[in-house]
Amino acid sequence: MRPLIRFFDEISIDDVPLVGGKNASLGEMVKALVPQGVEVPFGFATTAFAYRLYLDQDDLEGRIRRALSGLDISDVCDLHARGDRIRREFLVTDLPASLTEEIVLAYRALSARYGEEQCAVAVRSSATAEDLPASSFAGQQETFLNVRGEVGLLDACQRCFASLFTDRAIAYREQMGFDHLSIALSIGVQKMVRSDLGASGVMFTIDPETGFRDVVLISAGWGLGENVVKGTITPDEICIFKPTLMTGFRPIVQRRLGSKERKLVYSTQDQGGGTRNIPTSADERSRFSITDDDALRLARWGLIIEQHYGDPDGEPRPMDIEWAKDGESGALFILQARPETVQSRRERSRVEIYHLGEHGEPLVKGRAIGSKVGKGEAKLVSGADQMSSFQEGQVLVAEMTDPDWVPIMKRAAAIVTERGGRTCHAAIVGRELGVPVVVGAKAARQRIANGAPVTVSCAEGEEGAVYPGLLEVRVEHLRLSEVPASKTRIMMNLADPERAFELSFLPNDGVGLARMEFIVSNAIRIHPMALLRYPALSDPQAVRRIEELTAGYEDKGEYFVDRLSQGIGKIAAAFYPKEVILRLSDFKTNEYARLIGGKEFEPPEENPMLGFRGASRYTHSRYRQGFALECAAVRRVREVMGLTNLKLMVPFCRTVEEGRRVIDTLAEEGLKQGEAGLEIYVMCEIPSNVVVASKFAEIFDGFSIGSNDLTQLILGVDRDSEIVAPLFDERNEAVKSMIRQVIFEAHVAGRKIGICGQAPSDYPEFAEFLVDCGIDSLSLNPDVVVATRKRIAGYEGEGKSILVSAGGELMS
Secondary structure (H helix, E strand, O other), X not given: OOOOEEEHHHOOHHHHHHHHHHHHHHHHHHHHHHHHOOOOOOEEEEOHHHHHHHHOHHHHHHHHHHHHOOOOOOOHHHHHXXXXXXXXXXXXXXXXXXXXXXXXXXXXXXXXXXOOOOOOEEEXXXXXXXXXXXXXXXXXOOEEEEXXXXXXXXXXXXXXXXXXXXXXXXXXXXXXXOOOOOOOEEEEEXXXXXXXXXXXXXXXXOOOOOOOOOEEEEEEEEEEOHHHHHOOOOOEEEEEEHHHHOXXXXXXXXXXXXXXXXXXXXXXXXXXXXXXXXXXXXXXXXXXXXXXXXXXHHHHHHHHHHHHOOOOOOOOXXXXXXXXXXXXXXXXXXXXXXXXXXXXXXXXXXXXXXXXXXXXXXXXXXXEEOOOEEEEEEEEOOOHHHHHHOOXXXXXXXXXXXXXXXXXXXXXXXXXXXXXXXXXXXXXHHHHHOOOEEEOOOOHHHHOOOOOXXXXXXXXXXXXXXXXXXXXXXXXXXXXXXXXXXXXXXXXXXXXXXXXXXXXXXXXXXXXXXXXXXXXXXXXXXXXXXXXXXXXXXXXXXXXXXXXXXXXXXXXXXXXXXXXXXXXXXXXXXXOOOOEEEEOOOOOHHHHHOOEOHHHOOOOOOOHHHOOXXXXXXXXXXXXXXXXXXXXXXXXXXXXXXXXXXXXXXXXXXXXXXXXXXXXXXXXXXXXXXXXXXXEEEEXXXXXXXXXXXXXXXXXXXXXXXXXXXXXXXXXXXXXXXXXXXXXXXXXXXXXXXXXXXHHHHHHOOOEEEEOOOHHHHOHHHHHHHHXXXXXXXXXXXXXHHHHHHHHHHHHHXXXXXXXXXXXXXXX
């Protein structure tokens, strides 16, 4: 007999034709992964035979065919009318008696398994062509939650069958070339997890934004998971680094608190069952919906799942996973798992880099999805009744999107939503369509006028912006396969952690300069000493701002360590196991004073460029405690996250004695040179670093030439002065002579030496000069990495590179 029902432990991934991708995956996990410790709620599935039996009832199939005859999906109104007619045909057609009986018997068995008379279940659809690696779209069919009782279950099943013909599903099948009636629908009936009392969300085992494969991204919110999946809230986000996760470390490289404006909970029987959305409390909005331990456990499960679904060669398959946490027991569960189908298939041999030719004051800002720029006339849409007027090339502006909106999203030049995070519906569909999307752009429909020309930019880091007018856009096309290797290491200067994953795909040998100051000024914004002396500050406004920014942190110093370690950790993770050299803080006093609370701790200086900066701060009583926070953040990255590819660099170190004091101070803070491969470099940016380079080489592991400050101090030019700025030129012979000398001295001492200044990024001929001198590495701005690498490889290949001594003589 052809089976109408199968329990999850009776099916596997080979049963996609029988129960669809979603249910086949659930069966596979119950049979293969539950024994490995992955928790999956039990349930059962109707089969494709059950669906075919239903279509035979009262010529339902013939009625569907007639309703689809002459379909034109470009006519949104016609599409909606036909879809509505077909769904009504399902709802007026009774389920076959044999199918009804088997669903009821299976439901009773499931309830008995959990010791309940009538357990609450989730009723989910699983199309037989759904969730395949070559064809996937977010949320084509319906899901019904908190379904309880036999009558309620049968009604939900009937509606679930009808949802095979949602407008979005009909349009998708037409575009993919699927015959509507060659696809069957299986229904999954799964025991509900009481996440209405806990939390739930989505987990990707790949960065869904960039395709970086070495992280797990978890999105989480209070209550049932539909709000996270559909993007009706801005969820918490937790990013975990895979390579060190399974070796005992706790590599949470980023935590982002979401606003989590509402939560989906059970409705009572008096309210008709089902679910309802309620506002979250201030306490729920102010804290993370899952713990770090929860996140790490989910991530470990994610690695088990992607490995199990991997290819025959053992390569893991990136997965899109739904999970839930039971608020009564605290237990975690995996609800669904399907292959990720956007970034895992992205072509990586070519890179497109978008550049805005001009900037204005943005109308709104939000979270950037993708890295492109789109522009066109803004079209504000609040509901399905307005979709028919949406024109090709317009910019869609809405509170949020849902799967019914896919037909107009495909016409959009860009998409802007007021709600949602990186795993919401608009973000997922935008990535699949290759359309720039800005989510979480609050008040977008108030600040963007309907019909106004706008430019939507996702090319400026993690923050997306909507600018007035149609701005100039330039697109740079790079073929990475055409970039040859070079003997000279080509590294990267990097400040923004949010760009690290994407930039890691450029051909590189690591990061030669990671700037701590960017993380402090953008992610922390508070002077470290102000955090340590809070609340005993004289400025009440600074106290209030600190309270606002550090809400949830009882230890204000922990706020600094936590934020800084995440920023550093994300950069180190992006390039792991390649070397990432972190320059310790090098703010000048006037720059430190601009941080919140900073004025109380920074002395006024006539020339901050030559004052209390760099190495001199780390051991001084004015900043020693603040430096301890920097060290604690570095230790967390190396020891807790396991990112021992992180190395340190000491800036503006005037004397050898000062260098020794800094190294001793680092050791006091648990960062002992040589332990776990810790190397400590020194910036070569003061003439004394060159003159006594051999002495500096005795205490440091290597040098990195800072050509900006070195040029300034050799030529006696204040590079901040407009009057003498034209005299500033790294190509001056005096500067080149000093650089030639220090490269020679470093190699004589057996130390590595590179450059992280601006000059080789600005002047190709200067990069060739450095190669002639035998420099070990060039650390460049990301936008010139590819071009410089090609030029240097060609230069080396032509045999033009020579090695010169400090005095300029040719050497063999």
